Amino acid sequence: MSKQVPHSQGSAPGNKSELNAQEHERYLRQIQLPSFGKDGQQRLKNAKVLIIGLGGLGCPVAQYLAAAGVGELTLVDGDAVSLSNLQRQVLFSERDIAANKARIAAEKLRGANRDIAIKSLEANLNPDNAHQLIKHCDLVLDCTDNFYSRYLINDVCANYNIPWVYASVLGFQGQAALIQPRHSCFRCLYPELAETPNCNEAGVIGAVPGIIGGMQALLAINHLAQTRLPTLETEQNQLHILQGLQTRCITLHKSPDCDICNGRKTYRDFSQDHQGRSTSLLDSKHIISWEDVQSLDAEKTILIDVRDSDEHKNFNIGGFNIPLEILEETLQPEENTYYLFYCQSGQRSDKAIKLLENKWIDLKTNNTYLLSLYGGLNQKY
Template identity: 40%
Template sequence: MNDNQLERYCRQMIVSGFDIEGQELLSNSTVLIIGMGGLGCPAAQYLASSGVGKLILADYDTIELSNLPRQILYTENDINKNKAEVAKQRLLLSNPNIQIKTITQKLDKKSLQPYIAKADIVLDCTDSFDSRFAANQSCLLAKTPLVFGAAIRMQGQIAVFDFRYEESSCLGCLYDKNSCSEDSCLYSGIIGPITGVIGSMMALAAIQLIVGNYNLQAFNSKLLLFDAKNWSWNKVALTKNQHCNECSGIVHNLEKTTS
């Protein structure tokens, strides 16, 4: 670690349980962020600033004026440009020590798998249930920890599914794929800072998964529900559904790659 990095990261390295070893773990890690909208922007900003060595940003969408209240990496000058590409430029201004790769085509379950195989942690920041279940299934196969986040109107939720542990539940244990509606912020609205709260929590969860400073029992397969109207957080323990269409009888057969 050079002098610039020692000075840059000193406040997090003096936190007990994080230390210089935690910083080195971060710099040797790869995080895949699927969706660079309201959740992906703050999540990527914190992960880049914290010194995660490699980020893979996936978004095929372009920036619109109505995105700007919550997608805080973008400006009016970026309208009609690809989100992942603009995000990469902004994040490298803040921290040029890291590597950022972008994926600008639409991903399905098959095309997603090679990227998930390269990632240590995956953040599901999309607003489409098809993409969410594709990420869930690919992470299950690769045994890659998945951080799920969602935000709508005045509410948000976040869950960590650490698939390195067989007993972890998955998105399919939480939601039935066949009865999910696309209740996205496109139709239902969203207050910008809600995505900031949940996106920041997702970045925190990724850092904790990498560094290992968390209580596994309190953290894995737990759903945190944020209700801004009632100013409340609730935590729900998720149990693995033995009849889950997504995770029951899964075969763990994807090899990790290092590039």
């Protein structure tokens, strides 16, 4: 496998030199703040920050950190700009459609601030590149939209004791937190891998990732410059929650059940959480690919979406909608029938089969077959 290296053409070399006159003028409004000053600006100049994901969150994060004078930014994203991105990813324009997000973002940020080093990697974060990207930086910004990436970031950052800023958005709400491994971790907050819709699936108001992304940038600047915001007097990790125009804050504590924080396990023990939906815990006889679905007898196949009704209404590929929570009590087996279950990523359809296997004990006798669509809708859409 070829090594993935961030592209840094055209960026300024990273260094720890003193602020020059031009930099002092550029960042004067920050330097004027008593809690910030020249020392805070110098710390920003010396910092190396990794931004993972250049979507609705990553765009404002990257813009504010570049404008604030963070000395070295590495931008990581394997996706291309699409028309539907422009409603919230305000760093991009129509002329950028089909171009890689990390590369275009880097080009635009260099135009905004030539005094900082900006690197880009046209790839998504994965177990193969995570360590090399994370271990040499001072702070990681999670601007992704899935639990697999967040768990990977959390576990690798915990291994190297590197802080990171988590955020997520959906609809009219969002949340963000500075995760300092010495206090608690993401697994303390979300101990189990969850399949939740992202903004691509369930929608989001464009201003919400702007607000939450700005909050991420503020948390990052506060941490890197070693300032102390009035609402961040505690050193403990805090989760900042936005619901409409209402905000609240929750202090996060280390969970006694967290294997990462309590040293019982390391990132190596959670490799399955880092892989996305590349494997299934089901027997292969229950797994079917998108290509093989075409070979099923349509008259003997019942298609069932086990997602929530709102998810089904937003987008579906047909069939009945029976949410996983009511599947056991709702569905009755029929002889000589193929039941094809699908969801967003394949997790819930796998669970559906596990539930029904235990309940429908005469599957083989009745020629009843249970199938989970591999990778779910994410595999194709």
